[in-house]
Amino acid sequence: MELGYSDSVRENVEILDVVSASEEVGILDDVINQGESEVVHLKVGMKFDTVDEIYELYRKYAQQKGFPIKKRSSKKDNGVLRYICFACCREGKHKTDSETPLQPEPTSKFGCKAKLSARLDLDEKWRISVLVLDHNHETSPSKSRFWRCNKKISNHVKKKLLLNDKAGIRMHKHYYTLVVEAGGYENVTFEEKDCRNLVEKERHLKLGEGDAMAIQSYFSKMQKHNTGFFFNIDLDKEGRLKNIFWADGRCREAYKEFGEVITFDTTYLTNKYDMPFAPFVGVNHHGQSTLFGC
Structure with a gap:
């Protein structure tokens, strides 16, 4: 029944x-x-x-x-x-x-x-x-x-x-x-x-399913189109994201010319992962901010 x-x-x-x-x-x-x-x-x-x-x-x-x-x-x-x-x-x-x-x-x-x-x-x-x-x-x-x-x-x-x-x-x-x-x-x-x-x-600092592979796939694709593109992803044993660094060819060339002074700000937090994001910024010969890497 x-x-x-x-x-x-x-x-x-x-x-x-x-x-x-x-x-x-x-x-x-x-x-x-x-x-x-x-x-x-x-x-x-x-x-x-x-x-x-x-x-x-x-x-x-x-x-x-x-x-x-x-x-x-x-x-x-x-x-x-x-x-x-x-x-x-x-x-x-x-x-x-x-x-x-x-x-x-x-x-x-x-x-x-x-x-x-x-x-x-x-x-x-x-x-x-x-x-x-x-x-x-x-x-x-x-x-x-x-x-x-x-x-x-x-x-x-x-x-x-x-x-x-x-x-x-x-x-x-x-x-x-x-x-x-x-x-x-x-x-x-x-x-x-x-x-x-x-x-x-x-969930803090833990990547969702497929996110780590998506980031690595995207950066690899960028590297094919721009030989000067560099990235490094650091994960722990449990697949939790520890560090990501990336810089394209333009950023690297800008650093060679204007890398005497570098500023970065880690106060910005993304909504999804609550991870500190630090853009490395300098000043070019026009007094304008230029990006060195992230």
């Missing part, structure tokens, strides 16, 4: 199969906010083995109470970390350059004094020395998952995102499957935008 799935439901079912085919165990542990339901209590004198343990406990406490945290300051003695302070992200004062008092710039800083300070004792244990829990602003536990300190994508989920991206699965479909498996958006520790940023970062 064949089930009468609609096209949209069938598509979602197929995507769920792709996501969970290679490794079904453990995906929920990586997506759902594990352990956040346990009530966290803080007090002066609590001891920890590492700074990371302090940060993680304070982060969970802040998530339950509804405020973001950040590392405020730290001190070292002979290269050894001895003091650390975490504070509410609303601490400090907002500095504005606006000259119009009727149109002030938006700010998230309200001079909040909430903080947690810890010191390394002689027994090599970290102890909470200062703890301020009161805030001078409203807190919102329902918005905690949107703050940067609470966003995290595990290595397992990262692997799934990249594999599904290579398979051509749309990001909104893949993200929806993670939400379904986690039991709702409120149980996912990241947003769809974070997934897209991760994939885009992974």
Whole structure:
């Protein structure tokens, strides 16, 4: 008997199969906010083995109470970390350059004094020395998952995102499957935008399929028509583009005549590959810019 799935439901079912085919165990542990339901209590004198343990406990406490945290300051003695302070992200004062008092710039800083300070004792244990829990602003536990300190994508989920991206699965479909498996958006520790940023970062400086061959083919064709054309392409073992240099015959002749001064600018970035492009430019006898190479 064949089930009468609609096209949209069938598509979602197929995507769920792709996501969970290679490794079904453990995906929920990586997506759902594990352990956040346990009530966290803080007090002066609590001891920890590492700074990371302090940060993680304070982060969970802040998530339950509804405020973001950040590392405020730290001190070292002979290269050894001895003091650390975490504070509410609303601490400090907002500095504005606006000259119009009727149109002030938006700010998230309200001079909040909430903080947690810890010191390394002689027994090599970290102890909470200062703890301020009161805030001078409203807190919102329902918005905690949107703050940067609470966003995290595990290595397992990262692997799934990249594999599904290579398979051509749309990001909104893949993200929806993670939400379904986690039991709702409120149980996912990241947003769809974070997934897209991760994939885009992974694509950084990576050539698309056939692009490297297309560039080499084009430059070889140019070399046949212009014997003075020179190019060099540098790729790594994974086929990622490291460097390209090219200069035609006219550029090389111009360099022989006007190569005393060379300028180049690497601030330009292409939209597709986000790669710095540096044209080598000089000045000819007419005071005009002339290209030496790229």
